[in-house]
Amino acid sequence: MKRWLGIIILSGSLAAGFAFASEEGGHAEGSEGAGSHGSHGSHGGPVDRNTETAEFILHHVADDTEFELEVPFPPYHLFTVHISDAFAGLVWESEPGACQKPTSPAMASFPSLGKFLDGCYDLRPTKAVLMMWIASALLILLALASKKRDQNGVPRGVLAHVVESLALFVRDEIVVPNIGKQEAPRYTIYLTSLFFFILAVNWLGLIPGFFTGSGVVTVTAALAVLTFLLTQAAGIRSAGLGGYLAHLTGGVPLGLWPIMIPVEVIGLFTKPFALLIRLFANMLGGHMVVFFLLSLIFVWHVAAAAVSVPLTVAIFCLEIFVGILQAYLFVLLSSLYIGQGVAMGHHGHDEEHAH
């Protein structure tokens, strides 16, 4: 029974892939418009399929101020939500025309940062922000729906049990072993919310038509900054400001300080940087692989669907796992770092007692 179900799903997706491909082939002009949003419309001549596909993929994984629901058949754009229009008042310019300035070549990889440095303060929500709002709303609804308890405090219903077991897993398997029983309650709230939030954003991006909020480097950077601040706060709280600064010297003789202090300070920043790159690259990479495999149909031949569609289904299943694994890793490493900060003070006390 299960095997038949699998075969039906596989052949269905294969047929869908073929239909999708032949449809695209018949409407090359239209799909071109959908892919590059009319930027090639004025060119007239045939556009290189490879460039077009690459632009299409990069457009779809990049953050933008408008959210569009695209479908692989005419009219291609079901609807477009201009998030930027609704929040047009959230742009400030330090000097008139600061937002129109072209970004300097040095800042080409970080356009929003370049704009900010030029004096254009653009706080309009983007696709990623919209996705995070949806994820937060879903999580709030989930929390409200799963709060049912009987008079002994035992959860009632399937949903409440599932959510409670996940939350307990984060608390008992990730937070408490790394931070310690004494200090863990202080950080459990943040780390549990972090786990559910990253999980929700990751999985929301897997729904066709939605956007992966965690595939945007600024989103993961914001999460990593929170962990960084919490780590430093934990260190200062447990060791005191003096103890915290003393830790930056690494306990080496005075002559080695000029070498040790920069190393320790860089070490403070590499840990959250690795966190942000890991989550961002995993989510972006997975989605780009899905796109690339599917685009083989268009850049190569329709027959590629026979290989690329099953492969895409496999990668998609892997993505579901990667979504939960990355949420787990982010929270695990965050609690590891916070645990190091918490241990800073105890370590210092041990040294004081020893000497």
Place this chain on the structure above:
Amino acid sequence: MTSAMLAYLGAGLGAGLAIIGAGVGIGRLAASAMEGIARQPSAGGDIRGAMIVAAGLIEGATFFALVICILLALKT
């Protein structure tokens, strides 16, 4: 050969080499973890947890290399 071609070549080779390193590293890690679990199945949970942390750290270092390769390919 122009400098742009060299940059693309460097990006491609660099990405491949980074993946080879990560593959060898994570492969050795998984092999050792499996040996450990086979010898002492009762410690399986702890070994698995430590393995995932180490794999995540290796993966993070690999991503640093891959980001450099991507920047190299996109900047040219």
